[in-house]
Amino acid sequence: MEAMTEEKILSFFQGCIPTDFSSRTQTQANRILRLFAKVREELLQELQKIEGAEFKLDTWKRAEAFTEDHSFLGISFVCIVHAKNPHVPAGHFNLRILVMKLNDGAEVGWYGGVMDINPSYLVPEDATHFHKTLKDMCDKHDASYYPRFKKWCDEYFFIPHRGERRGLGGIFFDNLTSEEEENFSFLESCSNTILPAYLPILKARMCDTYTDQEMVWQQFRNGRYTEFNLMHDKGMKFGLQLSGFRKETLFASLPLTASWGYKSDPEPGSREDELVQVLRCPQEWA
Template sequence: MTTPNPAPMEAEKARASAWFRTLRDDIVATFEGLEDTQTRGPFADQPAGRFDVTPTKRTADDGSDAGGGLMSVMRGGRVFEKVGVNISTVYGTLGARAQNAMAARKGLPGMKDDPRFWAAGISLVAHMQNPHTPAVHMNTRMFWTPHAWWFGGGSDLNPCIEYDADTAAFHAVQKAHCDRHSPDYYPRFKAWADEYFFIPHRGRARGVGGIFYDDHCTGDWEADFAFTQDVGRAFLPAFTGVTQTRRDTPWDAADKDAQLVHRGLYAEYNLVYDRGTKFGLETGHDANAVLMSLPPMAKWV
């Protein structure tokens, strides 16, 4: 990670925060549109799902305002069994544990002397009604400290019943958007996702991958922001294409059982290894928003 001039970057922060809100609005509208057009299957006769939107708030240790966001969750829809689309913009000072982790992992020893931070982003996890329609995760974010700034994010597909064609289609969209910025990005960030979303205690990946990147700072904020925007733009065509293909596939009790077992694997990863979960809980963000990624039902064998 390149360390740029640690300027306040207020204009850049505002632009990034506004973009994550725009992306959130587009995704929410598209997902509600999928609900409206679902006219087949066992859930077609129930009302189309809609998002419940709740403001979230982060409070500093001294009781002062430290930012917040929106938690948007849809439960029990025609297509989505549970989907959350969260945005947040938070700021303040990192606690001792987070300071030490940042200093060690990011190579920023100055965090102990000046532990201020600012972070904004969008985080999405969708768990589907039809076991043939894969779950999905996506997030993009910007992080700033007085010592460095960077972007991170990605998206990955998590089917319980795998289809090679779906995997290829999802990855093709990711690659096309990465290639707009560098031919090196897709192979590098795909390999990073394969490593990051691996579950050591199970000896397997949690899904069929995608892309993942962190600490992304070339020193050119405009270029890095443009890339992060394209990662966000890639999500809807990549995921809704697969969803349209699979959402009417007939399924039975065995398929649903396989889905619940796979969700247990997903929950294990998010609670044990996921950086975003750990950071959110350690910095005092709304626990319900942080744990939004957990499935509504899961099973362990």
């Protein structure tokens, strides 16, 4: 596999934008690709320093994408971090644009995305940092964004059969029309906020010592993460139903390992229980 660079990524996708979409949509798609390639490169540079190894580019093209008639165009950027250390929260970042071609030939597009953290142990200062960073970013665009998108995130990641959220949330947004330049500006701000929101938490916790018991609890939390993704996540369901989509790409979003236990509820008043109580009743962090 080749080493990953921004130019190679852009070159790979150069011929993947359908030419039967309008020139405006093609220009917009190229701008999105350049933005996502830039933030991806910045993230990889930081993660490679932490991992101590160079990441590689694994290229793949869906055969069904190269037909003559296209009804939709989707471009997304996804970064998911599952750390071995149970004190490092899993980070999940997904930004996207979807464009639909209507029966009359008109094209409608919208932006969406999610930025959230999923810890095994509650560290209030980490939750405050993450949410405040997102709120400060949102407030520069619209003061209503953070409370709206934070609530949406808490609702989206609810696991009904568990009565709890997958994690401590963040922001979730959708249906921001691509016709408005301000909405692209917001998407760009989200892209540029991933590192300042998550990297300080990752660096602060990655060298923390941990016990076997804490590792076991992390595996239970990984189980909750897996349950949500396989049973409720709309992106996962869409990918599984999409003909010709590489399923390994979808399952790469899951933790490497997970566990389930009989009567595995945490001891009341324990650090594990402290997290669960917050997942059942979301708090305001910023």
